[in-house]
Amino acid sequence: MPAPHAHSWGSLIYVIIPLFSGCVWLAMLLGMLLWWTVEEGSPYLAPMRRNQTIAYISDVGAHSLQPLFIAMGTVSVVSFDIVFIAERWLRHRGKLAPNTSSLQKGLSICAIIAAMVGAIGLILLTCLNDLHHNKAHDACLVIFIAGYIISAIFICWEYQRLGIHHRQHRILRISFWIKLTFIFIELGLAIAFGVLGDKDHYNAAAVCEWVIALIYAFYVWSFAIDFIPAVRTRHYASKETELEMATAMEQDSRQRGWNGSAMEQGAYNGRVGQGAPEPARNF
Secondary structure, eight states: OOOOOEEOGGGHHHHHHHHHHHHHHHHHHHHHHHIIIIISOSOOOTTOOTTOOSOOHHHHHTTTTHHHHHHHHHHHHHHHHHHHHHHHHHHHHTSSOOOOSHHHHHHHHHHHHHHHHHHHHHHHHHHSOTTTOHHHHHHHHHHHHHHHHHHHHHHHHHHHHHHHHOTTOHHHHHHHHHHHHHHHHHHHHHHHHHHHHHTTOHHHHHHHHHHHHHHHHHHHHHHHHHTHHHHEEOOHHHHHHHHHHHHHHHHHHHHTTOOSHHHHHHHHHHHHHTTOOOOOOOO
16 A cells, blocks of 8 residues: 655755846846836947837846846756756656656657757847847847747647646646647747837837736746646555556557547547546646
């Protein structure tokens, strides 16, 4: 019989990492914004346009605060990438709901790679300021935003698949919807940012950029929720049983020719309706 839940306080480090990463990012944004508005009195900063009165983040980071921009931006994205790697490791070890297929593992790895590409884009854009390297800076900004949005897509896809076979873990549902919301909001704001800048509405575009950056901090913090189950440990045999049951469901889906999550979900729900005990649903 499985042992009751116990707390593994050493696993709190996994919860702390995304909280730390998001706090560093937010502190950087607030430091830059307060320096420009309070310390300097919202001055014109090259390369701001003539009709622009609200500075882009990169405009502020292109001057005396560039060392802070580089250092805190790098610390934030590197620690955030560690979050993706830790999530993969904990699923492999069974401290989080384990992957039941090579597809899920592949999605997790793709999310890690996309996050690393996004991190490289951020580090390069902080080093290549838009005052002296305008085109390269803009290209790196696109890489940064695209990298983390694509990473979020892969994570959502992985969690959606996990939720089918680990329906007792309601936290997967919560995390899935948080990250899906992030994708839609950030993608919409990124498109608005690009269109407004192209139409010379620089102030509105600058506001969009600051909002995108602020929402990113909340996205980073959302990963702390994912690691909460790792703080609670169970007897090793119960983890094995859980993985075996989820894997059996995955194999059963393939043998029956079920193709796609909607078909799998409907079939499982049908099985529940025939008298099987109904598990907690995630999707």
